[in-house]
Amino acid sequence: MPKRRDILAIVLIVLPWTLLITVWHQNAIAPLLAIRKDDGADGKRDAAGLGQDSKEYCASDKDIVEVVRTEYVYTRPPPWSDVLPTIHIITPTYSRPVQKAELTRLANTFLHVPNLHWILVEDSQRRTALVTRLLRETGLNYTHLNVETPRNYKLRGDTRDPRIPRGTMQRNLALRWLRETFNANSSQVGIVYFADDDNTYSLELFEEMRSTRKVSVWPVAFVGGLRYESPKVNAAGKVYGWKTVFDPHRPFAIDMAGFAINLRLILFKPQAYFKLRGVKGGYQESSLLRELVTLNDLEPKAANCTKILVWHTRTEKPVLVNEGKKGFTDPNVEI
Amino acid sequence: MGLLYALMQLGQRCDCTEHELLYERTISGLRGELHTLQQIMQRKESKQQDTGHLPPIYVITPTYARLVQKAELTRLLHTFLLVPALHWILVEDAPHKTSLVSNLLKSSGLSYTHLNMLTAPQRKLQEGEPNWLKPRGVEQRNEGLRWLREDRPSTGGASEQGVVYFADDDNTYSLQLFQEMRSTQKVSVWPVGLVGAMKYESPVVQGGQVVGFHTGWRPSRPFPVDMAGFAVSLRLLLERPEARFHGDAAQGFLESSLLQGLVTVDELEPRADNCTKVLVWHTRTEKPKLKREDVLQAQGQGSDPRVENVFTLARHQDLSWGRCGLMWLCVELTTGQA
Numbered sequence: 001m002p003k004r005r006d007i008l009a010i011v012l013i014v015l016p017w018t019l020l021i022t023v024w025h026q027n028a029i030a031p032l033l034a035i036r037k038d039d040g041a042d043g044k045r046d047a048a049g050l051g052q053d054s055k056e057y058c059a060s061d062k063d064i065v066e067v068v069r070t071e072y073v074y075t076r077p078p079p080w081s082d083v084l085p086t087i088h089i090i091t092p093t094y095s096r097p098v099q100k101a102e103l104t105r106l107a108n109t110f111l112h113v114p115n116l117h118w119i120l121v122e123d124s125q126r127r128t129a130l131v132t133r134l135l136r137e138t139g140l141n142y143t144h145l146n147v148e149t150p151r152n153y154k155l156r157g158d159t160r161d162p163r164i165p166r167g168t169m170q171r172n173l174a175l176r177w178l179r180e181t182f183n184a185n186s187s188q189v190g191i192v193y194f195a196d197d198d199n200t201y202s203l204e205l206f207e208e209m210r211s212t213r214k215v216s217v218w219p220v221a222f223v224g225g226l227r228y229e230s231p232k233v234n235a236a237g238k239v240y241g242w243k244t245v246f247d248p249h250r251p252f253a254i255d256m257a258g259f260a261i262n263l264r265l266i267l268f269k270p271q272a273y274f275k276l277r278g279v280k281g282g283y284q285e286s287s288l289l290r291e292l293v294t295l296n297d298l299e300p301k302a303a304n305c306t307k308i309l310v311w312h313t314r315t316e317k318p319v320l321v322n323e324g325k326k327g328f329t330d331p332n333v334e335i
Numbered sequence: 336m337g338l339l340y341a342l343m344q345l346g347q348r349c350d351c352t353e354h355e356l357l358y359e360r361t362i363s364g365l366r367g368e369l370h371t372l373q374q375i376m377q378r379k380e381s382k383q384q385d386t387g388h389l390p391p392i393y394v395i396t397p398t399y400a401r402l403v404q405k406a407e408l409t410r411l412l413h414t415f416l417l418v419p420a421l422h423w424i425l426v427e428d429a430p431h432k433t434s435l436v437s438n439l440l441k442s443s444g445l446s447y448t449h450l451n452m453l454t455a456p457q458r459k460l461q462e463g464e465p466n467w468l469k470p471r472g473v474e475q476r477n478e479g480l481r482w483l484r485e486d487r488p489s490t491g492g493a494s495e496q497g498v499v500y501f502a503d504d505d506n507t508y509s510l511q512l513f514q515e516m517r518s519t520q521k522v523s524v525w526p527v528g529l530v531g532a533m534k535y536e537s538p539v540v541q542g543g544q545v546v547g548f549h550t551g552w553r554p555s556r557p558f559p560v561d562m563a564g565f566a567v568s569l570r571l572l573l574e575r576p577e578a579r580f581h582g583d584a585a586q587g588f589l590e591s592s593l594l595q596g597l598v599t600v601d602e603l604e605p606r607a608d609n610c611t612k613v614l615v616w617h618t619r620t621e622k623p624k625l626k627r628e629d630v631l632q633a634q635g636q637g638s639d640p641r642v643e644n645v646f647t648l649a650r651h652q653d654l655s656w657g658r659c660g661l662m663w664l665c666v667e668l669t670t671g672q673a
């Protein structure tokens with residue numbers, strides 16, 4: 001018959017050993033698991049900045065629209081202040097001959113803007129080495145994402161079909177990333193701006209948008225077949241209409257480059273996204289904004305919408321006829 | 336039992352997500368700190384160098400008034416602001432210096448010289464003529480050269496140090512390019528992207544020397560390089576005061592017309608990793624389509640007086656008022672042909 005003191009003795013001997021083994025187990029196995037993760041065993045992505053994009057990762061059989069979870073390297077670029085609101089710039093981009101040039105000169109502009117966080121979203125199956133290297137070398141604060149637009153949504157050939165909005169899935173992915181990364185209750189102030197990679201931005205624009213409380217708007221040059229399109233601002237400083245020729249009765253007759261949204265608003269309305277299907281040409285911006293604000297809430301910037309601080313420039317497609325069928329130049333040289 | 340429990344645990348994977356997150360965050364944070372420190376060090380180094388020890392880069396840019404001019408110059412100066420010891424010589428193709436360019440330069444923060452020189456009448460491109468028909472920017476670049484030779488303020492012994500680069504206002508330049516050209520002794524060369532109807536044009540380098548040129552168009556030219564593909568040392572330009580661009584050069588020979596008077600091919604200094612990297616791109620910006628501007632004007636809502644009015648357009652298109660009843664109909668006909 002087991003006596004009480006025997007039981008006590010056994011417990012007192014066994015308990016410390018149990019604790020010891022459990023603790024040792026945790027410490028030893030965890031590093032092993034971390035190393036195993038590097039091999040992509042559970043399909044997770046490794047760090048962005050280590051040039052490991054050549055590694056294959058297990059593409060799931062799920063819908064192409066699945067978010068590719070990535071780790072972002074949050075570095076501090078030239079100028080950073082602890083007081084200024086962060087401007088999160090969402091730029092969709094895609095591979096074509098002028099891509100590196102466009103991103104280079106865009107980065108050269110962004111390097112002057114304090115507290116800038118660049119969210120670059122590639123329209124590709126995997127993050128490309130070109131963009132990865134470029135982002136790393138600029139020294140900017142960035143997040144590198146990618147999602148491939150399914151072929152049936154892409155533009156057919158080279159013709160411009162305004163009914164299929166380009167960059168929508170990429171912008172939506174960035175919005176989703178913001179919502180997953182930032183807590184709606186946090187005190188962090190941020191502004192979200194959609195910047196396409198071929199436009200031209202003045203430095204003053206970024207300072208104007210920094211004070212956005214909900215959604216701010218301003219004129220954009222070279223859109224809508226005009227020298228510029230602009231919101232109409234009354235004497236009270238409120239937006240009451242749109243000075244455009246192309247469909248001025250749109251809820252928000254404004255270009256993607258003509259507005260910025262406070263991050264808090266994005267987080268408070270987590271269902272607001274750009275509509276992908278069934279969007280008429282020119283209505284893409286409205287499909288997002290109408291879920292966030294009314295006309296009355298808009299804050300006009302750029303001296304009550306009288307100054308041009310952003311230009312909707314477009315880069316010519318370079319003529320490459322001399323490459324011929326086989327390609328004249330060394331394909332290993334990156335352009 | 337406790338022991339048994341512990342022994343059973345040995346075989347299982349533990350739930351270590353917290354550890355992983357912590358690892359990730361730590362690594363990410365450390366990487367960030369490292370990058371920050373590297374940046375700070377880089378900036379400190381460049382600041383020390385910037386106190387006059389770096390040979391200055393003189394960038395000569397011809398420019399002319401058109402819709403996208405302000406946008407082009409804006410993003411160009413953003414790049415130049417990041418290059419230490421750069422002096423921008425902006426030469427307008429205009430009878431007088433315009434306020435648009437003057438104000439842009441004044442507020443840029445750059446070290447600059449603002450000049451203007453009209454293109455000779457025989458070289459002035461007419462409406463509708465293609466870009467390649469006549470050589471462009473000749474008078475403006477030569478004016479820049481003249482300023483460097485005659486009006487540049489000399490700052491003592493090292494005043495002949497420096498490199499001259501011809502940068503058009505619609506190309507795209509990486510920051511590394513300016514680092515590469517700074518050490519030019521005579522004339523340095525490198526590849527240029529998106530030019531010559533190819534992905535890039537490039538000098539061919541063997542044993543550290545230029546032995547030929549990789550170009551898809553007239554490789555027999557003395558120097559089949561693009562304007563953006565070379566830089567000249569200031570000293571060489573001062574030694575050869577007669578070297579300049581010749582406006583009567585045949586198409587594609589403009590660069591050769593200058594370089595012939597300066598160097599021979601074997602004297603060229605290859606840069607950009609022996610001409611294997613593309614650090615500059617010959618981008619071109621589309622002309623914005625402004626069809627709807629006319630419609631606005633016809634509706635009486637176009638308030639900008641600089642927009643060409645309907646009557647002028649009608650005259651150009653040779654429409655008679657008898658043929659179109661309503662004014663808006665005339666505009667539609669006009670824009671249809673635009």
